[in-house]
Amino acid sequence: MTERAQRITKTSAFVVILLLVLALPWILRGTVKAAPYWTHVFVLIGVFTLMTSSMRAIFRTGEVSLGTAGFMLVGGYAAAILSIRLGLSPWLTMLLGGLLSAAIGGLLAYPFFRVKGVYFSITTLLLGFVFLYLAGWMDWLTGGWQGLQFFNITPELTIGSLNVAFTTKTNIEYYYLVVVVVGICLFVLYRMERSRVGLVWKSISEADHLAQSVGVNVMGHKIFVFTVACFFTGLAGGLYAFHVHALSPTSTPANVFHFFTSVYCLMYMVVGGVNSFYGPLVGTTLFMLLREWGRSVSEYWPLVMGSILILIVFFMPKGLVGLPGYSRIWYEKLRGFLRRRALSSE
Amino acid sequence: MDITAQDAVQSIINGLCMGGTYVLIGLGLTLILGIMNILQFAHGEVYMVGAFIVYLLCVLNGVNLYLAVVISMIATAVLGLILERVFLRPLKGVFLSYVCVTTGLSLILQTAVMLVFSKGVKQLPSLWGGSFSVGGMFISRERVVAIVIALLLTLALYSFLKWTRYGLAMTASAQHREGALMQGINPNLMSALVVAIGSGLAAVGGALGGSIFNLDPYMGGLAFMKGVTLIVIGGLGSIPGAVVGGLFLGVAESLLALFFGSQMGIILPLVLVIIFLLFRPKGLFGHD
Numbered sequence: 001m002t003e004r005a006q007r008i009t010k011t012s013a014f015v016v017i018l019l020l021v022l023a024l025p026w027i028l029r030g031t032v033k034a035a036p037y038w039t040h041v042f043v044l045i046g047v048f049t050l051m052t053s054s055m056r057a058i059f060r061t062g063e064v065s066l067g068t069a070g071f072m073l074v075g076g077y078a079a080a081i082l083s084i085r086l087g088l089s090p091w092l093t094m095l096l097g098g099l100l101s102a103a104i105g106g107l108l109a110y111p112f113f114r115v116k117g118v119y120f121s122i123t124t125l126l127l128g129f130v131f132l133y134l135a136g137w138m139d140w141l142t143g144g145w146q147g148l149q150f151f152n153i154t155p156e157l158t159i160g161s162l163n164v165a166f167t168t169k170t171n172i173e174y175y176y177l178v179v180v181v182v183g184i185c186l187f188v189l190y191r192m193e194r195s196r197v198g199l200v201w202k203s204i205s206e207a208d209h210l211a212q213s214v215g216v217n218v219m220g221h222k223i224f225v226f227t228v229a230c231f232f233t234g235l236a237g238g239l240y241a242f243h244v245h246a247l248s249p250t251s252t253p254a255n256v257f258h259f260f261t262s263v264y265c266l267m268y269m270v271v272g273g274v275n276s277f278y279g280p281l282v283g284t285t286l287f288m289l290l291r292e293w294g295r296s297v298s299e300y301w302p303l304v305m306g307s308i309l310i311l312i313v314f315f316m317p318k319g320l321v322g323l324p325g326y327s328r329i330w331y332e333k334l335r336g337f338l339r340r341r342a343l344s345s346e
Numbered sequence: 347m348d349i350t351a352q353d354a355v356q357s358i359i360n361g362l363c364m365g366g367t368y369v370l371i372g373l374g375l376t377l378i379l380g381i382m383n384i385l386q387f388a389h390g391e392v393y394m395v396g397a398f399i400v401y402l403l404c405v406l407n408g409v410n411l412y413l414a415v416v417i418s419m420i421a422t423a424v425l426g427l428i429l430e431r432v433f434l435r436p437l438k439g440v441f442l443s444y445v446c447v448t449t450g451l452s453l454i455l456q457t458a459v460m461l462v463f464s465k466g467v468k469q470l471p472s473l474w475g476g477s478f479s480v481g482g483m484f485i486s487r488e489r490v491v492a493i494v495i496a497l498l499l500t501l502a503l504y505s506f507l508k509w510t511r512y513g514l515a516m517t518a519s520a521q522h523r524e525g526a527l528m529q530g531i532n533p534n535l536m537s538a539l540v541v542a543i544g545s546g547l548a549a550v551g552g553a554l555g556g557s558i559f560n561l562d563p564y565m566g567g568l569a570f571m572k573g574v575t576l577i578v579i580g581g582l583g584s585i586p587g588a589v590v591g592g593l594f595l596g597v598a599e600s601l602l603a604l605f606f607g608s609q610m611g612i613i614l615p616l617v618l619v620i621i622f623l624l625f626r627p628k629g630l631f632g633h634d
Contacts, residue, residue: 064445111624117441118385119582122574123623126616129571133616137609253564263449270446299461306453310433313446 021179025172038292039171043243045288046178050236051261052268052280053189054229059274060193061222062205063113063120068233069261070128073249075101075234076241076257077135077142083153090155094238101234106227113222116208128259135249135257147248155242166242174243181239185232190277192228201225267305271312273319282320352483357600363489363558365596366496370551371573372580372588373503374544380520380583381540384434387448389548390570391455392429394563396422396549397556398459401468411471415553419546426545430538452566460563468561470553492554499547500589507585516540520583578619580630587631 020027024042029035051068058065079097082088088096112123135142142148155177157164166174192198203211204218212218240256241247253260264287272283287305294301312319316326371393378386386392396418403414433451437443473495477486507513518526519536527533555569572595580591595615603611 059442064442115623118379118383119578119623121445122385122578123620126571126575126619130613130616130620133609133613137607137613253567259567263453266446266449270442274442300457302453303457303461306450306457309450310447310454313443313450314436317443 025170025175036170039175040243041288041292043171043175043178044240045285046175046182047236047240047243048265048268048288049281049284050182050185050239051233052265052272052284053186053277054232054236055262055265056269056274056277056280057189057193057201057225057229057232059269060198060201060205061225062208063116063222064266065124065226065229066121066259066262066266067124067128067131068265069257069259070124070131071101071105071230071233072237072240072261073131073135073247073257074104075237076247077148077237078234079238080148080150080241080247081141084148084150090153090242094155094235094242097238097241098231098235101237102227102231105230106223109223109226110219113219113226125259125262128262132249132251132257132259136251142249145248145250147246147250149246151245153242153245178239178243181235185235186281189228189232193277197221197224264305267309271309271319273321275318276321279319279321286320353604354601355483356485357604358597359485359489361597361600362593363492363596364600365593366493367551367555367558367569368572368576368596369496369500369589369592370547370554371569372576372592373500373585374541374548375570375573376577376580376583376585376588377516377520377540377544379577381516381523382434382537383523384444384448385574386434386541386544387445387570388429388451388455389544389573390566390568391452391459392422392426392545392566393548393552393555393569394561394566395425395455395459395552396545397470397552397561397565398463398563399549400553400556401463401470401561404470405468411473415550418549418553422549423542423546426541426543427538429545430541434541435534435537452570456563456566463563469559470557470561473554473557488557492558495550495554499550500585503543503547504585512539575615575619578622581628584631590630 025035025039028038028042032038051072055065055068075094075097077097078100079090079093082093082096083090108127112120115123136145139145155166157166164173166177193201200211200216200221203216204221208218247257248255249257251258268283268287269280270283271287272281273279291298291301291305294304316322318325371389374392375386375389378384378389399418399421400411400414403409403417404411409417429451433447434444437447473488473491477484479485505513507517515526515531516536516539518529519531519533523533526536551569552565555565559565576591576595577588578591579595580587580589598615598618599611602614606614
């Protein structure tokens with residue numbers, strides 16, 4: 001294929017996917033019974049895609065952060081509390097939640113990045129637990145173990161005489177809100193990765209000392225990417241908060257702010273394909289849809305998920321994004337095998 | 347609320363007992379990290395599986411408790427061997443891969459145990475029922491037994507590493523992998539041994555923990571977190587560090603819980619660990 005043809009294919013695929021994403025609520029309305037529920041599922045997919053992509057942005061510098069759920073909690077709780085206590089508009093508080101999460105991330109990034117690899121992962125993992133327990137402990141602010149509920153606060157938008165309330169009745173308005181916000185965030189992340197900054201991240205992950213010796217400010221770049229990722233994770237928390245209207249700090253695995261969410265994000269990232277920007281999108285969408293279809297056997301779900309993850313790591317290290325390449329290799333291998341057998345049997 | 351000296355002593359003893367079970371988890375984690383350079387995310391689940399095997403033998407089939415613990419230790423060591431050979435060895439320490447594989451394993455083990463032993467409260471019988479009093483304070487026997495078992499096993503491990511050929515070979519691999527390889531030490535054998543020993547110890551930890559608290563398929567996650575906390579305090583890869591770190595963590599938790607409430611008992615050690623990682627990443631007993 002020539003370069004031009006490739007570009008045309010890529011652009012047309014992008015346009016088709018974009019149209020599908022935009023038309024999704026209406027498609028769902030026409031095809032499935034519980035359309036609001038499925039729209040809700042897609043809202044969650046959007047939120048989790050943003051979190052997984054931010055995790056992957058940190059991974060571009062070679063570090064695995066397992067504190068995703070913790071920063072999501074900070075963003076979600078900050079947005080909810082500011083709206084409840086101070087009566088600020090949800091639009092503002094979602095942004096403030098992201099900013100608070102980014103501020104905490106930015107402050108902690110310098111000490112955290114003094115350690116690398118396993119040690120960094122441990123630190124972020126423990127930080128996630130600290131946030132979870134703090135949210136339970138600070139009951140004067142967060143409502144403690146009872147959790148926070150704020151069903152009466154919904155983001156509203158007034159353009160001229162048109163007033164749109166993002167309620168949970170059909171979820172359609174909220175779906176579009178998430179599509180727009182997550183779309184913008186993903187675009188920013190994409191542009192960063194494809195720019196000079198992204199190349200610098202890659203150089204840090206491949207050889208940090210070498211990068212430092214040619215004048216890259218390794219620590220500065222790591223702090224920067226961590227802060228950005230924390231901002232997006234906090235924003236995802238805010239989006240989540242105003243969608244479900246109930247937050248809780250319980251330490252059961254079912255809670256979205258529990259450590260398991262970080263593990264799931266890691267899974268989505270790896271299963272989708274860690275080296276491609278589209279990996280988190282593919283991984284999150286497929287896994288969360290599979291999970292919905294598997295509701296009836298939800299007890300077995302972690303087992304299935306763990307098995308898929310291990311199989312992917314062993315047999316498809318590039319993830320599902322690399323499937324075309326893998327299928328070609330497998331096909332060739334199978335053909336070679338069959339031919340050898342045919343030859344030996346003659 | 348008044349806190350008497352008796353309360354303080356009680357909570358120190360409880361803390362030492364908890365610390366004993368933490369040490370048994372931490373020893374495996376720290377050995378595996380030292381020799382294979384892998385953080386075994388499924389180690390907490392190995393601990394949980396160990397406890398459930400004891401439950402299966404002792405409560406459901408009426409085997410003697412101490413015999414059940416020994417059988418569970420051996421069975422878990424074999425499980426460790428399988429995990430090492432099938433899952434960990436082919437990865438050759440690639441960071442993201444082993445994080446994924448071991449977390450995947452922990453999900454699989456959790457679900458498998460949950461499906462086999464349906465939900466509901468389960469408890470192991472007490473190691474040694476009753477209590478005795480020293481100077482007007484009641485100390486339950488099972489806690490003392492737990493501390494003694496943990497310390498004996500640690501001592502056994504320490505002597506193994508200090509005075510036997512295989513132990514010395516293991517210490518050598520932990521200190522310098524390539525150097526040990528050049529001396530003719532088989533790194534794969536060492537990895538297999540270390541996972542087996544670590545898993546066996548974790549199983550005993552699970553049995554001790556399970557006789558004091560309830561059994562639950564998700565108990566491994568918290569135990570894993572404690573293990574990670576204590577190996578960071580003690581210094582990654584250090585045995586004396588793991589012992590001191592574990593006992594310190596247990597006592598600190600229960601004293602903090604006594605003075606500031608149980609929430610703070612969980613939060614403050616985590617904050618302490620983060621501070622440790624930042625200012626003294628080597629831990630108390632670690633070396634470069």
